[in-house]
Amino acid sequence: MVPEVAAEDLISVLSENGIADKAVDPNLSNADLLNLYRLMVFNRVLDERMVKLQRQGRIGFYIGSVGEEATVMGSAFALQPQDWIFPSYREAGAAFLRGFPLRAFLCQLMGNREDLTKGRQMPNHFSARPYNIVSISSPVGTQLPQAVGAAMAARYRGDDSISLAYFGDGTSSEGDFHVALNFAGVYKAPVIFVCRNNQWAISVPLNKQTASATIAIKAKAYGIDGVRVDGNDLPAVYQVTAAAAAKARSGGGATLIEAVTYRLSGHSTSDDPRVYRPEDEVAQWKGKDPILRFRLYLEKKGIWTTDEDAELFRRVDADIVTTLKEVEAIPSPPAESLFDDVYAQVPPHLAEQQASLWAAQKEDH
Amino acid sequence: MPTLNMIQALNDALKVEMRRDDRVVVMGEDVGVLGGVFRVTVDLQQEFGSERVMDTPLSEGGIIGTAIGMALYGLRPVPEIQFADFIYPAFDQIVNEMAKYRYRSGGQYTCPMVIRTPYGGGIRGGHYHSQSNEAYFIHTPGLKVVIPSNPYDAKGLLLSSIRDDDPVIFMEPKRIYRAVKGEVPEGDYTVPLGAAKIVQEGRHVTLIAYGAMMQETLQAAAKAAEEGLQCEVIDLRTLLPLDTDTVVQSVKKTGRCVVVHEAARTGGFGAEVSAILMEKAFLDLEAPVRRVTGFDTPFPYSLEHYYLPDANRILSAIRETAAF
Ligand SMILES: Cc1ncc(C[n+]2csc(CCOP(=O)(O)OP(=O)(O)O)c2C)c(N)n1
Ligand SMILES: [Mg+2]
Numbered sequence: 001m002v003p004e005v006a007a008e009d010l011i012s013v014l015s016e017n018g019i020a021d022k023a024v025d026p027n028l029s030n031a032d033l034l035n036l037y038r039l040m041v042f043n044r045v046l047d048e049r050m051v052k053l054q055r056q057g058r059i060g061f062y063i064g065s066v067g068e069e070a071t072v073m074g075s076a077f078a079l080q081p082q083d084w085i086f087p088s089y090r091e092a093g094a095a096f097l098r099g100f101p102l103r104a105f106l107c108q109l110m111g112n113r114e115d116l117t118k119g120r121q122m123p124n125h126f127s128a129r130p131y132n133i134v135s136i137s138s139p140v141g142t143q144l145p146q147a148v149g150a151a152m153a154a155r156y157r158g159d160d161s162i163s164l165a166y167f168g169d170g171t172s173s174e175g176d177f178h179v180a181l182n183f184a185g186v187y188k189a190p191v192i193f194v195c196r197n198n199q200w201a202i203s204v205p206l207n208k209q210t211a212s213a214t215i216a217i218k219a220k221a222y223g224i225d226g227v228r229v230d231g232n233d234l235p236a237v238y239q240v241t242a243a244a245a246a247k248a249r250s251g252g253g254a255t256l257i258e259a260v261t262y263r264l265s266g267h268s269t270s271d272d273p274r275v276y277r278p279e280d281e282v283a284q285w286k287g288k289d290p291i292l293r294f295r296l297y298l299e300k301k302g303i304w305t306t307d308e309d310a311e312l313f314r315r316v317d318a319d320i321v322t323t324l325k326e327v328e329a330i331p332s333p334p335a336e337s338l339f340d341d342v343y344a345q346v347p348p349h350l351a352e353q354q355a356s357l358w359a360a361q362k363e364d365h
Numbered sequence: 366m367p368t369l370n371m372i373q374a375l376n377d378a379l380k381v382e383m384r385r386d387d388r389v390v391v392m393g394e395d396v397g398v399l400g401g402v403f404r405v406t407v408d409l410q411q412e413f414g415s416e417r418v419m420d421t422p423l424s425e426g427g428i429i430g431t432a433i434g435m436a437l438y439g440l441r442p443v444p445e446i447q448f449a450d451f452i453y454p455a456f457d458q459i460v461n462e463m464a465k466y467r468y469r470s471g472g473q474y475t476c477p478m479v480i481r482t483p484y485g486g487g488i489r490g491g492h493y494h495s496q497s498n499e500a501y502f503i504h505t506p507g508l509k510v511v512i513p514s515n516p517y518d519a520k521g522l523l524l525s526s527i528r529d530d531d532p533v534i535f536m537e538p539k540r541i542y543r544a545v546k547g548e549v550p551e552g553d554y555t556v557p558l559g560a561a562k563i564v565q566e567g568r569h570v571t572l573i574a575y576g577a578m579m580q581e582t583l584q585a586a587a588k589a590a591e592e593g594l595q596c597e598v599i600d601l602r603t604l605l606p607l608d609t610d611t612v613v614q615s616v617k618k619t620g621r622c623v624v625v626h627e628a629a630r631t632g633g634f635g636a637e638v639s640a641i642l643m644e645k646a647f648l649d650l651e652a653p654v655r656r657v658t659g660f661d662t663p664f665p666y667s668l669e670h671y672y673l674p675d676a677n678r679i680l681s682a683i684r685e686t687a688a689f
Contacts, residue, residue, distance in 0.1 A: 060489040061489070111666050111667035112667070115667075118489070118665075119665065119666055119667030119668060120491075120492070120663070120665055120666055121491045121492060121666050122489070122490060122493070122494065122666050125491065125493075138450070138451075138491075138493030138494065139450070139451055139453070139454075139493060140423065153673030168656065170422070170423035171423060172428075173422035173423040173424040173427065174423060174424050174425075174454060175426050175427075175454060176454070177530055183489075201394075201423050202394070202395045202399070202402065203395045203398055203399035203420070204394065204395060204420050204422075204423070208422070209418055209422050209423065210422065236510070270402070271571075275399055275400075276398045276399050307463060332667050333667055335668060335671050338660065338662055338665055338668045338671055338672065339660070339662060342661070342663065349631065349661060350660070350661055353630070353660045357660070357671060360677065
């Protein structure tokens with residue numbers, strides 16, 4: 001059951017210095033805890049590397065999840081592999097958790113010949129069908145009603161599968177958000193909406209986005225449950241999502257989870273947040289870093305040491321650099337692939353256009 | 366005269382008009398404190414305050430719907446849609462509401478407003494930051510569609526658009542936002558809507574383009590000149606209503622025409638130009654009207670250089686048309 005709390009309350013398990021409230025600690029196994037920690041560190045190091053790569057002109061763009069790792073990992077970990085994920089653009093972590101290879105992720109950033117999405121989309125807009133993760137779209141919010149539909153379809157088929165959709169606080173202003181909650185309520189769809197409330201939508205702060213006290217409270221008007229959780233507290237995010245998943249799976253309908261977190265970086269590599277937000281706000285949230293908090297929790301449990309930590313950061317970075325070297329050598333997709341996948345078969349008018357491109361290329365050489 | 370890029374010229378136009386006319390308000394995602402993700406609205410909130418320069422919630426339908434209400438009430442809103450690719454949540458408001466208010470109310474209500482939106486490829490933006498979707502709006506009676514290709518026109522056309530009594534979709538070629546600079550007069554001046562510009566005279570082939578494709582088209586014309594082919598180059602500037610006279614007169618002179626746009630081919634504006642020439646210049650045509658366009662595929666990422674028309678593709682079309 002989702003805990004009985006008002007949508008204004010904030011659910012937490014860990015204090016800011018990593019001390020667990022024993023009464024509510026979901027008590028994940030040590031192996032799971034260590035795995036989740038490694039994944040968060042991996043995600044953080046990757047994001048930092050990729051921003052550097054973009055600055056060096058080796059990739060065109062990057063958008064990461066620095067500061068929001070616990071929200072992503074904690075929620076994705078509460079799902080089963082057969083559950084479908086409808087991501088926005090900051091949840092690569094959920095894919096890594098499901099086993100999406102680093103190499104595949106990097107190939108997508110490069111848009112090269114090995115990229116599963118065939119170089120069709122800008123960086124971070126991957127798609128990973130083997131892991132039940134649908135294609136990422138830039139237009140925000142479009143994934144939300146789709147998640148409802150997939151959840152309804154799974155129920156129709158009698159599958160033990162639910163859907164989870166991620167989105168940002170700003171996205172809660174889009175019509176698709178309201179449409180999705182309404183449909184989810186009407187059809188009691190087995191779906192979970194996870195709002196990464198990172199306080200900012202590019203330069204627009206939450207208080208200019210909504211006059212509502214919280215995002216979670218919006219669930220009420222649509223007749224579904226809304227909960228608010230400390231998004232930098234992995235056990236809390238896990239616990240809330242696991243409860244929502246159990247409820248969805250047993251026919252109890254949808255949940256809106258507002259995970260309160262912070263975007264520690266710029267919006268993307270195209271953005272300079274110093275223009276619009278105070279440094280001291282960022283500094284304050286740096287103190288609430290979800291990775292730091294989780295590490296303190298592990299250390300207090302006696303299952304992690306500072307030495308192991310340093311070694312982990314070093315190894316993760318080395319792995320990324322090695323894989324990067326490999327994928328940077330892979331060429332672009334072949335020009336003829338431009339015309340594939342528009343339809344199941346290339347129709348005559350596209351075949352004609354394809355031929356004209358060849359003719360033009362031959363002339364050039 | 367100051368030399369400005371297109372961003373600066375557009376910013377200047379907004380300042381000029383906001384100082385002159387207190388009905389003008391600017392609204393959109395990130396347009397206030399940040400000054401727009403491309404900086405077109407920079408400093409406006411400082412000068413005109415947050416009641417006239419509004420950071421809106423993230424909702425295109427909300428932005429345009431609200432702007433329509435303001436326009437109905439007598440303001441002159443200039444909403445920004447951050448990328449043309451994100452305009453679709455507002456499509457219903459634009460196509461069924463903004464465009465039709467005058468007609469459906471028998472002229473009692475109108476929506477004098479300008480939707481500014483950056484469009485087009487060539488910035489490694491992939492499908493969602495590169496679309497050239499003008500055809501949807503050209504197919505919508507009640508709208509005007511304006512696309513400048515240089516800073517001077519951008520300022521003059523934006524001022525005309527804001528003063529126009531009908532709704533205008535003002536599409537800005539982001540690929541040349543900063544790359545193309547030019548002299549832009551200070552203060553007030555306008556470039557009329559509905560008037561194309563002959564950028565270069567020539568007698569062999571008429572080249573018709575607009576927006577960012579003017580750059581490629583002019584390069585192609587220069588290469589053609591080396592081969593002895595004199596092209597007449599027309600910058601449409603306003604696509605709807607089209608300056609049919611300028612286009613038809615030119616083609617009557619040259620007898621040959623190539624239309625260039627980066628939008629997909631099928632149902633694109635080139636088809637419309639070609640049909641008009643069939644109707645109005647049939648007996649003067651020496652060759653079929655050729656289109657050089659984006660392909661009928663979604664806008665790609667890695668292969669965008671194949672997708673986008675370039676000077677070489679335009680030059681091939683010029684040669685074929687001339688040799689027909
Ligand atoms: C429909 C649509 N409009 C505008 C944009 C441009 N845009 C990209 S991200 C963004 C802000 C999103 O904020 P939020 O939903 O809070 O997510 P966050 O980036 O903070 O994770 C905007 C306005 C977009 N991608 N899609
Ligand atoms: Mg946000």
